[in-house]
Amino acid sequence: MHFLVTGHTGFKGAWLSLILASRGHDVSGIALDPLPGGVFERAQVTEVLRDDLRIDIRDAQALKDAVTGVGADVVLHLAAQPLVRESYRIPRETYETNAMGTYNVLEAIAATPQTQADVIITTDKVYRNVGQLEGYVESDSLGGDDPYSASKAMADILTQSWVKSFPGVPTAIARAGNVIGGGDVSKDRLVVDLVNGFASGEPVHIRMPDAVRPWQHVLDCLSGYLSVADALLAGEGTGAWNFGPDPGDAHTVRELADTGTAWWGDGAAWVDDSGDHPHEAALLTLDPTKAQTAFGWRNAVPFPASLEWTLQWEKAVRGGADARQATLDQINAFISLTADAPWLGRF
Ligand SMILES: NC(=O)c1ccc[n+]([C@@H]2O[C@H](COP(=O)([O-])OP(=O)(O)OC[C@H]3O[C@@H](n4cnc5c(N)ncnc54)[C@H](O)[C@@H]3O)[C@@H](O)[C@H]2O)c1
Incomplete structure (x- = not known):
């Protein structure tokens, strides 16, 4: 099967491309250039791709030409400006990429006769x-106070509208x-900041130690996306x-930081930096019952293993281990953990 992953040069997209390629599928990608030092670059993901296209999804015509040219069976749309704090700095670009970029992707897919299914990635936000x-359920109202959350809610609502208005x-x-997970290099992400601080021996400043977050290992998230793709094909x-x-299984930032510093050792430390920062949601958890019931999907790497897998990858790769192999080792470990998971049947 041929998959098109938008955002393949990013953190989740690179892991997803490696999962699919390691299972024998053709994978193509559309995204901007990767950030230096991320999993895409370190694991040399470009080598496993059929087409590695660098196109801005805001350019509707270029995107349509690329998507129709690739002609994939399944499209997974991950490309986005994914950072809340960055969205305050570049709100227009965030809305254009996340909302209209998603529109452009849907329009391009509609012009691609080979495509049998597509999954649009939004967010808990x-x-x-x-x-x-209680965790939010799929029928709860959407909204968004900061530009990132609003732009993703717009992408979500416009996708729902697209499906009803232009069924195909x-x-x-x-x-x-x-x-x-290993190899994330985005700005303002807690685990990225923690790992960078641990590796450099600097104490890590933490903005909202009492915020509760549903931490999830990237492989659990991606097995969810693939469960949906599998269901669509059926x-x-x-x-x-x-x-x-x-x-x-949601945990506070403080708990994560404490667990991380203890696991890393080597003088790792963090300090409380609660202060005057742009608004970020303090409490947000998801209720995954619908996917569990429909697909038999389960989170297989609960906290704190999800954090330990992440730190293991970072410590190994920063210590000189082969990043492609480190990534494939975790993919294989994950597949053994989820040996009876339905998505593996098809993929
Ligand atoms: N990482 C998380 O914790 C998280 C949580 C919820 C949702 N998400 C969503 O998952 C998806 C992937 O996130 P990630 O963490 O891998 O982000 P990332 O920043 O690592 O990757 C983003 C990808 O999108 C691409 N991209 C950005 N702007 C683009 C544009 N204008 N045209 C083409 N490509 C563009 C980048 O090149 C990159 O490949 C996003 O849709 C994000 O909103 C991520």
Whole structure:
């Protein structure tokens, strides 16, 4: 099967491309150039790709030409400006990329006769945050106070509208939470900051130690996306799907930082830097019951293993281990853990 991954040069996209290629599929990608030092570059993911295209998804015509040219069976749309704090700095670019970029992707897919299914990736932050303790379910209202959350809620709503207005290629929406894993180099992500601090011997400044987050290993998130793609190919699975740990498995930033410093050792430390920072949602968890019931999907690497896998990858690769092999080793370990998972049957 031939997969097109948008955002393949990013953190999740690079892992996804390696999973699919390691299972014998053709993988093509559309994205901007990778950030230096990330998993795409370190694991030399470009070598496993059929087409590695660098196109801005805001350019509708160039994107349509590329998507129709690739002619993939399945499209997974991950390309986005994915950072809340960055969205305050570049709100227009965030809206254009996340909202209209998604529109352009849907339009390009509609012009591609080979495509049988597509999964549009949004986020847990699409939910209108009413501070509830229970996890959000797929039918809860969407909203978004900061430009990133609003732009992804727009992408989510426009996809729902697209499906109703222009039915054609089976389409689903996947919403996941705070994903962690080796080789993420994005700005302002807690685990990235922690690892960089640990590696340099500097104490890490933490903005919101009491915020609760549903940490999830990247492989669990991606197995969710592939479960949806699998269902779409079987004629089911349209609509929106949450992929997160069980709501009881959400943890505070403080807990994660403490666990990380203890695991890393070597003088790793963090300091509380609560202060005057741009607004970020304080409490947000997802209820994944719908995907668990429909697909038999489960989070297989619960906290703190999800953090340990991440730190193991970083420590090994920063210590000179082969990044492609480190990534494939974790993919294979994950596949053994989820040997009876339905998505593996097809992929
Ligand atoms: N990492 C998380 O914790 C998390 C949580 C929820 C949702 N998400 C979503 O998952 C997806 C992937 O996130 P990630 O963490 O891998 O982000 P990332 O920043 O590592 O990767 C983003 C990718 O999008 C591409 N991209 C950005 N702007 C583009 C443009 N204008 N045209 C073409 N490509 C463009 C980049 O080149 C890169 O390949 C995003 O849609 C993000 O919103 C991520």
